[in-house]
Structure formats: structure tokens, C-alpha cells
Amino acid sequence: MVRLYRTGEVAKRLGVSAMTIRRWVKSGKIKAHKIGKEYRIPESEVLRLLEGKLLDKVVIYARVSSRDQKEDLGRQVEYLKNYCSSKGYQVVKVITDISSGLNENRKGLKQLFKLVESGEVGKVVITYRDRLTRFGFEYLEEYFNSHGVEIEVIFDDEEKTPEKELVEDLLAVVTSFAGKLYGARSHKKKHLVEAVKNALRDD
Template sequence: MLRYHKKRMYRIAEAAVLLGVHKDTLRRWEREGKIKAVWLGRERRFPEEEIRRLLGEANPDVVVLYARVSGHDQKANLQRQVEVLREAYGPKFSNVVVLTDVGSGLSTSRRGLRKAMELARERKIRAIAVTYPDRLTRFGFEYLEEYFSSFGVEVLVLNREEDKSLRQELVEDFLAIVTSFAGKLYGHRSHKVKKLKNEVKEALSRLDTDDRPETP
């Protein structure tokens, strides 16, 4: 298989070699609408996606609808995510694959996410859709976006701002971060870790109480 640079734009001579045709043939294909070109000044460039399409290497028209919640008590929210994504993106693709996870957005061992990455690596999907960026991952969204893009898979995000509806999940993820760093500093079995974790829980509980509206 040919190797490409991500989002590369090929000059006509390069594109002709990759496609195994004469430059004049490529110019004729452009006029006939068989291939799209982008003009940069007086020079035409051919997008990598167009070359892949003509070579039959384009990813199939399949979208992964990916949904995630942190706990089993949030299964209703998981189903709502799937329904919203299906309504928004289902009609735009020939086929839909639904993948879900119950686990922290900090976890790197989520089966659904790993399956989506595998499908992308095997070029079996064209896009992956999520309701919010943090449904895909709590941190490092740009890295995952880069990963999927390298295999020709677009990441579709319905709402770009952070999902703040699941406040408890944010608290649990924050505690997981504190515990992880404290464990590296003091050792995971140290009483200091437990003490710090309890202090953070109490502080978050006080903040939650302060944020509640006063009853008349």
C-alpha cells in the first residue's frame, strides 16, 4: 500500500505517478469532474483523499457513535447519548456502529474506545461521533483526534464545550487524579494518600453545599 503524508496536497506530477496515469489524463479527469483539484496560485494540487478514493482506498461510509458514562447508575444517560448521536449523524452515513463504555474518561483501557481505535486502524470507518469531547476522553482530546485523523477518520463533536451535566463524574475524575499523583509522591499504601483523599472529598463536599441555592 502507498504511504501518504497526513492531509498532503500533491503536485500534478506526483499525483500522476501515484495513480499510474499521464499528467494529461489527470488534467482531463479534473475537467470531467472525476477528481477534484485545489488551485494554489497558478498551480493545481490534488488532495490525498481524492487519490485514495480513485485507488479504492477510501474508508467505507461508516460512522461510530461513541457514548460513555462513568457509572452503571448512569445507563439512562448512556442511552440518551446514543439516541442524540443517531439522530444527528445516522442519516449522514450508510452504516452506523454503536460503541459504549462505562468507566472514567481518564481510563485508557475502555473496550469501546479501543474497538473504535482498532476500526480506525483497519480503515473500516470514516468517522467517530461523540456528544461532548470529554465523552471520548477527559484529557488529551487533540491527541486522539490526531490519531483518528491519521487513518482518515473524522472526529465529529456535537457540542464542543465541556459536558457539565454529570458533576459527580467530574468529582470522581478529580479524586482519581489527586490519588494518582499522591501515590507517586508518597507511595500508594501510604496513610498520607488516604488522608489527602479524604481532605479533598471534604473540600469538594463543602463547595457543593455552598453552590446549592438557598431555600426561602
């Protein structure tokens, strides 16, 4: 006789929320039997997840805003790799972008969406929320969750002061619009961004 588990029991064994388990069931990542309004999950599925065939498969995503931050990007990736190694995660892909967090057409971000939608991974690991997107993080998180994928953020954005967060948002907006007006690598763009930085620093 096949042993069946409640979603709460499976969530406890896997160390995730019951809501995550239900999302995985609905997206087809976990096979389950529906009994009334509840799901029952076969033991074979629980063992499959415990073996790391889905749960511990992660994508690393790192981003910086400009090419002169390439060293920062490298350090960011290295930190994420070490973090995933310490957690026992299996990194299936490292995706990077050099672009504004306001840019919705990032090559790496599009690649990340395809991986999430394919059902090949169970988690995306980032350093800060704004590495993934400057605004609207909650919408992306909800979308990823709808495909059974969790976003794991290493550092809490609440560590940033409201003033620092506001300055970062303002610079992101200025950088994005200056790039559209003058071109991503133009001197006018660099001068404008530097002028805004200096003005904010003086305040």
C-alpha cells in the first residue's frame, strides 16, 4: 500500500512552507492525489525531493549596473557560489547581468524567466532584492512562486536605511533615463549621473 502524506507533513520534512508544496503540486512539479479539497502526496515523491532532484537545484542570479563594476560582479557571484555550497544546493546555472535594475529587457533576466518556467529549478538565489529588480519585487516573487520556484534573498534589505534606499532608487532612475537619452556608454550620461551623485553627497 502506498503511503500518502499531507502537504503540511511534506513541507516540514523538506523545510519549506505548506504553500510552496501546494504551488509545486499545482504546477506539476510534485505528483499528488486530490482527496476532497486536500492533496495527498505519495512517499515516492517525498523521497525524490529529499534526494535533491528538484528542491536543491538552484539558479544564481547576480547583477551590477555598469561595466566599471565588473569586479563587484565577480565578488557577488563568488559569494553566492560559496553560500550555495554551504547550504548543499546544486547550482545548475549562474546568470549575470550588467544593466540597470529598471531594465526589463535584460538578457540574463529573460534567461532566468525561461529556466523558472521550464520547471528545471526549485530556487533562485540572490544577494539583495534589488539585484533582481529595482521595483516590483513582490510581483516577480508571486510569478516565480506560481511556477513552484522560491526566491532566496541572502541579505535583508531592511539593513539599509530609508535614506540610502531612496538615494539608490533615485540614482537607478537617473542612470536608466540618462542611458536612454544619451546612450549607455556616452560621456553625457556619465557626467549627468556623476553630477547627481555629487549633489546627493553634498546634501
